[in-house]
Amino acid sequence: MNNNLKYWLALHRAPGVGTSTFHTLLQQIKDPKILFENKELLNTIPKLRAPLKEYLLTPNWDNVEKDLRWAEAEENHILTYHCSQYPSLLRETDSAPPLLFAKGNTELLKMPQLAMVGSRNPSSGGKENAFNFAKSLAQSGMTITSGMALGIDAASHQGALSVNGFTIAVAGTGADRIYPAKHQALAHQIIDNNGLIISEFVTGTPPIRANFPLRNRIISGLSLGVLVVEAATKSGSLITARMAGEQGREIFAMPGSIHNPLAKGCHALIKQGAKLVETTEDILEELGQIASVAISSSKEREHPDILTEQLDNEYTEVLENLGFEPTAINSVVERSGLAAEDVSSMLLVLELQGYVESHSGGHYSRIK
Numbered sequence: 001m002n003n004n005l006k007y008w009l010a011l012h013r014a015p016g017v018g019t020s021t022f023h024t025l026l027q028q029i030k031d032p033k034i035l036f037e038n039k040e041l042l043n044t045i046p047k048l049r050a051p052l053k054e055y056l057l058t059p060n061w062d063n064v065e066k067d068l069r070w071a072e073a074e075e076n077h078i079l080t081y082h083c084s085q086y087p088s089l090l091r092e093t094d095s096a097p098p099l100l101f102a103k104g105n106t107e108l109l110k111m112p113q114l115a116m117v118g119s120r121n122p123s124s125g126g127k128e129n130a131f132n133f134a135k136s137l138a139q140s141g142m143t144i145t146s147g148m149a150l151g152i153d154a155a156s157h158q159g160a161l162s163v164n165g166f167t168i169a170v171a172g173t174g175a176d177r178i179y180p181a182k183h184q185a186l187a188h189q190i191i192d193n194n195g196l197i198i199s200e201f202v203t204g205t206p207p208i209r210a211n212f213p214l215r216n217r218i219i220s221g222l223s224l225g226v227l228v229v230e231a232a233t234k235s236g237s238l239i240t241a242r243m244a245g246e247q248g249r250e251i252f253a254m255p256g257s258i259h260n261p262l263a264k265g266c267h268a269l270i271k272q273g274a275k276l277v278e279t280t281e282d283i284l285e286e287l288g289q290i291a292s293v294a295i296s297s298s299k300e301r302e303h304p305d306i307l308t309e310q311l312d313n314e315y316t317e318v319l320e321n322l323g324f325e326p327t328a329i330n331s332v333v334e335r336s337g338l339a340a341e342d343v344s345s346m347l348l349v350l351e352l353q354g355y356v357e358s359h360s361g362g363h364y365s366r367i368k
Contacts, residue, residue: 004031004033005068005071005078005080006061006064006068007031007032007033007035007036008032008078008080008098008099009064009067009068009078009099009202010032010036010059010060010061010064011025011032011035011056011098012098012099012202013059013060013063013064013202014052014055014056014059015051015052015055016049016051016052017052019095019096019097019098019200020095022098023081023096023098025045026081026098028045029041029045035056036056036059039057042056042057063202066203066204067101067202067203070101070175070176070203071101075103075104075191076101076102076103076175077101077102077103077106078099078100078101078102079099079100079102079106080098080099081096081097081098081099085106085109086100086109087100087109087110087222088110089221089222089223089224090218090221090222093217093221093247094246094247095217096221097200097218098200099200100198100199100200101174101175101176101198101199101200101201101202101203102175102196102197102198103175103176103191103196103197103198104190104191104194104195104196104197105166105194105195105196106196108143108166108168108194108195108196109168109196109222111143111166112141112142112143112224112287113142113143113144113145113168113222113223113224114137114142114143114144114145114223114224114225114226114227114283114287115145115146115219115220115222115223115225115226115227115240115244116130116133116134116144116145116146116152116153116156116226116227116229117146117147117152117153117156117216117219117226117227117228117229117231117237117240117241118130118151118152118153118228118229118230118231118235118237119151119152119229119230119231119232119235119237119262120149120150120151120152120153121150121151122151122152122155122229122230122262123230123260123262125256126151126152126229126230126254126256126262127151127152127155128155129229129230129254130152130155130156130159130229130230131155131156131158131159131162132159133156133159133227133229133254133280133283134155134156134157134158134159134160134165134167135159135160135162135163135165136280137160137165137280137283137284138159138160138163138165138166138167139163139165139349140280140284140346140348140349141348141349142165142287143160143165143166143167143168144156144157144159144160144165144166144167144168145167145168145169145170145219145222145223146167146168146169146170146219147169147170147171147172147212147215147216147219148169148170148171148178148179148183148186148187148190148197149180149212150180150182150183152229152230152237153169154183154186156229157169157186157190158186161189161190161193161195164193166193166194166195167190167193167195167196168195168196168197168198168222169187169190169195169196169197169198170197170198170199170215170218170219170222171197171198171199171201171215172199172201172207172208172211172212172214172215173199173201173205173206173207173208173211174199174201174202174203174204174205174206175197175198175199175201175203176203176204177204177205177206177207179207198218199215200214200215200218212236213236213239216236216239216240216243217240217243217247219240220240220241220243220244220247220249221243221247221249223244223249224249224250224287225244225249225250225251225252225283225286225287226240226241226244226249226250226251226252227252227253227254227277227283228240228241228251228252228253228254228265228266228269228274229254229266230254230256230262230263230265230266231262231264231265231266231269232261232262232264232265233261233264233265233268234265235265237265238265238268238269241253241269241274250275250286250287251269251273251274251275252274252275252277252282252283252286253266253267253269253270253274253275253276253277254266254276254277254278255267255270255276255277255278280344281340281344284344284348285344285362314336314338314342314346315346315349315350317336317338318332318336318338318343318346318347318350319350319355319356319366321335321336322347322356322364322365322366323365323366324365324366325365326359326363326364326365327363327364327365328362328363329343329344329347329362329363329364332347332364347364350364351364354367354368355367355368
């Protein structure tokens, strides 16, 4: 067994140890290994219940071994709260999971993410909007994060995948399980496309109703902002939006018909201060500067060089119509003849790659 990770896993599997208890113990003992190797210490920890104390004396190492065997596969990883690969934005939240079980490309955890959530039974228009927005945002360099549920979640993942963009699925089961079962093909497509599936739940965890609201805080916690595409007034997506607000994330909502019950949740969010979204430009304007800072702050980042094969096409045209002095997006649109939404998306990518710099009032200038 991994001599340190096994103790994290053993504590994670302990009865009655949730996120709050784990962090409380972590603050006192710094390393879970100390709990299992220093038996006398157990008597000095206040409010340590008898069942937990008994477990710490005789942990179930067989279950821990199952987790470690799962992590032996090349694409599987277990990240502790203390390890360098643990996503920094999520670590800053009050209820960050002590452990993350990850399947796929963990480098995505360092990249700027937008969470997209919504109804499991969306309208055809809502599903189409989710697909198209995710597609456009993924082309702009954003990683699309969602929960792999039916409806809006699936459409969001699929939109990103349609342009070979990156997407992260946060599971409400163990990372070794796919739920719903009909999304087996989607899960494989995410992994095959250099994406990622993550979970805070130990291997073998089945779909338990109470776990799905819990995973929503991870979806929002990983992301710079949350876009709610379609949601009824009692939708679980509103839980994600509420958690995003508590975590200091940007909240975006897509409006709809006043006669559509699936729009009422989004309308309620807009009334409460969420940004009304009609185009991806509405999101990119808000997140562009934040995303740029998030990327540049990571010394170990690996962002795909989207421009390497495209600088001789539309991106070159945008650059050629952009001066070294601050230039309005509308001016670039007029000069290039490209759609405003496309120009805005390409400018964000150019900014992320270090070709242009953004200024106040929707202005950009060339750097090189």
